[in-house]
Amino acid sequence: MEFTTEKSSNYNNLELMPVKEILQHMNEEDQTVPLAVAKALPQIEKLVEVTAARMKAGGRLFYIGAGTSGRLGVVDASECPPTFGVPFDMVVGIIAGGDTAIRKSVEYAEDDIEQAWIDLQEFNINDKDVLVGIAASGTTPYVIGGLKMANQHNIATGCIVCNSGSPVAAEAKYPVEVVTGPEFLTGSTRMKAGTAQKLVLNMLSTATMIQLGKVKGNRMVDMQLSNNKLVDRGTRMVMNETGLDEQTAAKLLKQEGSVRKAVDFYKK
Structure with missing residues (x-):
């Protein structure tokens, strides 16, 4: 065949x-x-x-x-x-x-x-x-x-x-x-x-x-922050979800380790 x-x-x-x-x-x-x-x-x-x-x-x-x-x-x-x-x-x-x-x-x-x-x-x-x-x-x-x-x-x-x-x-x-x-x-x-x-x-x-819930809206909220590009992307995502300024969002993202955790922490 x-x-x-x-x-x-x-x-x-x-x-x-x-x-x-x-x-x-x-x-x-x-x-x-x-x-x-x-x-x-x-x-x-x-x-x-x-x-x-x-x-x-x-x-x-x-x-x-x-x-x-x-x-x-x-x-x-x-x-x-x-x-x-x-x-x-x-x-x-x-x-x-x-x-x-x-x-x-x-x-x-x-x-x-x-x-x-x-x-x-x-x-x-x-x-x-x-x-x-x-x-x-x-x-x-x-x-x-x-x-x-x-x-x-x-x-x-x-x-x-x-x-x-x-x-x-x-x-x-x-x-x-x-x-x-x-x-x-x-x-x-x-x-x-x-x-x-x-x-x-x-x-x-x-x-x-x-x-499995690994996406929120259309965002990769659980992505690993493994390089500067992804950290910048994650910071923008946190800013969009919270209204925080860039410096505060970046600090929160670094503290919590992921976009999801950063946004959840802010909304507590």
Whole structure:
């Protein structure tokens, strides 16, 4: 069975194209991605709902994947603590081949059907948790094996894939299938498929954190104040919520450690 992510590009003789034409065609292909994601919104909604419910009950969110898919999961997981002020182990990204594979490809790591479950044991994954497998092709053995074992242990399972009718989606109880079609560069799923996966991950983690009360209005009130830009942003947020002048707001923010705590302290 040939999946659409592996089908030949709609363009040929790329090496003969002027740079302007290459960029125009890539951009044209990229514009189809949000439309493909839109078709999957009902599936994404179900995955967000079960994830939020499990996490409200004390569960965690795990991502597993290989190559680009694995890296995207690691990125999304690593951005949750600074953005939403959650513990570093509340959202966990695991890549086939270990952290080395984030920077350097680890040969055949994705072909080990048993390793994902072994990797997950380091975190004592259990039936309170959610496991999302990320695989553009939907055929990655590492992801299939992890989802299969998670199902056997009553762990909620989801996936983000870019083909329909894939083995990964068959294993996931809450599959998300964003069919992105042939890539501009045949088979290069770090392009449209990777973009689609990033969009879905943005939706999944952000919508879940909103459900968990980590956002107020439209503000990241629990964000970590880890650099001057974020301190300045937090100070403005405190000023907007309290009417305090900049110096007083900055002092209160530093004292309390987060926008939420600073505003709550002021309103006591």
